Amino acid sequence: MPTTLCRDLRHLATARSMLFLVLLYLSSMHNQSEAARSGKKAPIELDENTWTRLLEGEWMFDLYAPWCPACKRLEPEWKKFAEWSDDLNINVASADVTANPALSGRFMVRGLPTIYHVKDGIFRIYDGPRQHHALINFIEEQNWKSTPPVSRWIAPDTLQMSFLAYSFRLSMTLRNIHNHLVENVGLPYYVSYLIFALCTVTLGTLLGLFIVFIIDMLCPARYSSCPPETISRAVIEKRGQAKDSDLDDSPESSPEKPSSTKEKVRRRVKS
Numbered sequence: 658m659p660t661t662l663c664r665d666l667r668h669l670a671t672a673r674s675m676l677f678l679v680l681l682y683l684s685s686m687h688n689q690s691e692a693a694r695s696g697k698k699a700p701i702e703l704d705e706n707t708w709t710r711l712l713e714g715e716w717m718f719d720l721y722a723p724w725c726p727a728c729k730r731l732e733p734e735w736k737k738f739a740e741w742s743d744d745l746n747i748n749v750a751s752a753d754v755t756a757n758p759a760l761s762g763r764f765m766v767r768g769l770p771t772i773y774h775v776k777d778g779i780f781r782i783y784d785g786p787r788q789h790h791a792l793i794n795f796i797e798e799q800n801w802k803s804t805p806p807v808s809r810w811i812a813p814d815t816l817q818m819s820f821l822a823y824s825f826r827l828s829m830t831l832r833n834i835h836n837h838l839v840e841n842v843g844l845p846y847y848v849s850y851l852i853f854a855l856c857t858v859t860l861g862t863l864l865g866l867f868i869v870f871i872i873d874m875l876c877p878a879r880y881s882s883c884p885p886e887t888i889s890r891a892v893i894e895k896r897g898q899a900k901d902s903d904l905d906d907s908p909e910s911s912p913e914k915p916s917s918t919k920e921k922v923r924r925r926v927k928s
Contacts, residue, residue, distance in 0.1 A: 698736075698739050698740040698742065698743075699736070699739060700719070700735060700736065700739045700749045700750055700751045701748060701749065701750040701751070702750070702751055702752070702753075703718070703750050703751070703752045704752060704756070704757050704760075705757045705759045705760060705822075705826070708752065708760060708763070708813075709814075710748075710750075711750070711773075711775045711778075711813075712775075712777075712778040712814060713777070713778070714747075714748060714777070715746070715747045715748065715774075715775070715776050715777075715796075716747065716748045716749070716750055716773075716774070716775040716776075717738070717747060717748075717749050717750070717772065717773070717774055717775075717783070717792065717796070718750050718751070718752070718772065718773040718774075718775060719731070719735055719749075719750070719751045719752070719770055719771075719772050720751075720752050720754050720760060720761070720764055720766055720769070720770060720771040720772075720773075721751060721752070721753060721754070721769060721770045722753065722754055722755050722769050723753065723755065724755075725769040725770065727769060727770060727787075728769055728770045730787070731770050731787050734787055734788055734789045734792070735749070735751065735789070735792075737789035738789040738792045738793060741789075741793055745793065745796045745797060747796055754766055754769070758825045758826060758828075758829040759822040759823065759825050759826040759829075760822070761825060762818070762821040762822045762824060762825030762826075763813045763818050763819070763821065763822035763825075764813050765811050765818075770787075772787075774795075774801045774804070776801065778814065779806045780806060780807045780812055780813060781801055781804045781805070781806050781807065782804070782807065783795065783801075783804070784804075785800075831853070835849050835853070838852070
């Protein structure tokens with residue numbers, strides 16, 4: 658009897674160990690699958706260097722700012738929408754315009770958040786509801802087909818929008834330099850503004866001289882090969898001819914005046 662009891666206890670301990678190992682394995686597999694799913698479902702963060710990924714495939718792209726209240730309200734809905742990206746066969750991405758000021762110029766951000774639908778490099782602005790189920794229906798029912806694409810004049814991948822993006826980046830760089838001069842170096846505001854004014858005048862002068870130099874190289878001025886004496890004589894002769902023509906056109910030299918005076922005398926005599 659004791660032998661049988663020990664044997665049963667031994668089998669029970671083995672079964673518990675096996676059950677514990679099975680549960681531990683299942684738990685680890687579940688955690689790994691959850692981690693993999695959470696990694697795939699998170700929105701893709703794009704910046705000024707990686708935004709060109711939008712030109713291939715189908716994307717929903719959100720431009721936001723951390724301080725924007727409307728962006729904060731959209732954030733949980735956007736994450737829920739990103740969880741459906743695999744089922745909808747699209748990519749869901751976001752970009753912070755405060756950290757990437759060039760994107761706000763390239764995408765003509767007039768308000769926050771700004772949502773774009775991109776299909777094979779064709780950009781459309783999404784103006785629908787900001788709930789995740791509305792975004793899902795927008796993709797699932799292909800409602801983007803009824804939305805007109807943005808004009809090529811303001812398409813983010815055009816040359817003029819690239820120039821605008823670099824202008825925004827330059828302005829932000831100048832702003833950072835101004836903040837560094839005022840906050841870190843300790844210069845007064847007017848000194849910083851004076852430095853920027855002097856730099857602007859200097860660069861403008863140099864640019865003007867460079868443009869004049871290029872024009873002179875492309876379109877050189879034509880100088881006459883005649884000596885100065887010949888030019889002065891020609892000028893004097895032209896002036897003399899002009900005076901002669903003025904005398905010929907004057908009322909005193911006109912032959913019609915005597916006849917007109919005679920007619921006036923005859924009229925007076927007749928009267």
